[in-house]
Amino acid sequence: MILLIGGTGNIGGEVARILGEKGVAFKVLARDKSKASALLGVNVEIVRGDLSQPETVSAAMEGVEKLFLVTPLHLDQISMKSTAIQAAKQAGVKHIVMSTGIGASPDAGVEVGRWHGASQEEVKETGIAFTFLQPGFFMQNILMFADSIRGNGQFYLPLGDSKVSFIDARDIAAVAVAALTEAGHENQEYPVTGGEALSMYELAEVLSDVIGKKINYIDVPLDAAKEGMVAAGMPEKLADLMNELYALGPAGHLSYVADTVEKCTGQPPRTFQQFAQDYAGAFQS
Secondary structure, eight states, rough: EEEESTTTTTHHHHHHHHHHHHHHHHEESSOOOHHHHHHHOOOOOEEEEEETTTHHHHHHHTTSSSEOOOOOTTTTTHHHHHHHHHHHHHTTEEEEEEEHHHHHHOOSSSSHHHHHHHHHHHHHHHHHEEEEEOOOOOOGGGGGGHHHHHHHEEEEESSHHHHHOOOHHHHHHHHHHHHHSSOOOTEEEEEEEEEEEOHHHHHHHEEEEEEOOOOOEEEEOHHHHHHHHHTTTTOOOHHHHOOOOOOTTTOSOOOOOOOOHHHHSSOOOOOOHHHHHHHHHHOOO
C-alpha cells in the first residue's frame, strides 16, 4: 500500500491519477475528506489526517509500505515533513519518495534549499530507502498570472532575461510514480527539470502563439515582486524566500537541464508549448 501526503496538489493529484490508471493500491491523507474526494474522485481511498496532528498521521501509516511526501512552501514545512517521516519510521515504511527542490542541501545557498536539505537528512537518518525528487520552477506557477494574462495580456516576474528550465508538475508526478512502482530508484537524488531553458520573453511568445493574442512579460524589481506577493496574501517571510529563489535566475542558476524525466519514464519532459496548449483555457478570456 502506498500513502500519498500532499495528494491533492499539482504533483500529488497527478500521482494519484497515474497510480489509479495503473491499478496500484494507494490512499491519500487529507484534512478534509469531502474536498479531497471532490478533487480526486469517489473511488480514491481518503484517510483523514493533518500534519499538525501527529497521531492522525501515525494512524494513516497503518499497512503502508511506501510513502510519497510533498508539502507546499510553508513556514513550518520542516516540522510538517518531520511528522510524516517519523510516523513512517515507526510504521516500518520501506521506501519514501519525497519532493524537495533543486539544489536541496544543508549547505544550499538559499534558505529554502537548506530547509529541503534538512528534511532529506532526516529521511537518511531513519535508514529507510529514499528517492528525492528535486524539481525546479513549475510551469503551473504561471497559472497564478492567469487573471492578468486574460485581463491585460501581461505577467510579471523579477527574472530579467534569465533562462529557466521550467518543469511540468505532471512530469514530476510521472517520475514519482516510476520511483514508487519500479525497482532501481532506491537511495537516489534526482534533479527534475524541463528539457529546455527559456526566458520569460520566450514564454510570452509561446503564450501569444497559443492564445492568439499578444502577451507581454514585464520584468519587475525584487522589491516590487515582494510587494505583489504580500498584497496577494503571502507571508512576508515566504515572499523573501521566493525572492531568494528568483535572484538565482540572473546569476544563471535556473537554466540547468537534467535528463531525469526521460531516463525514469522513457518519455521526454513536456515542453512549455505543450503546457500552454493544455492549459490554454485558463489564459483565454
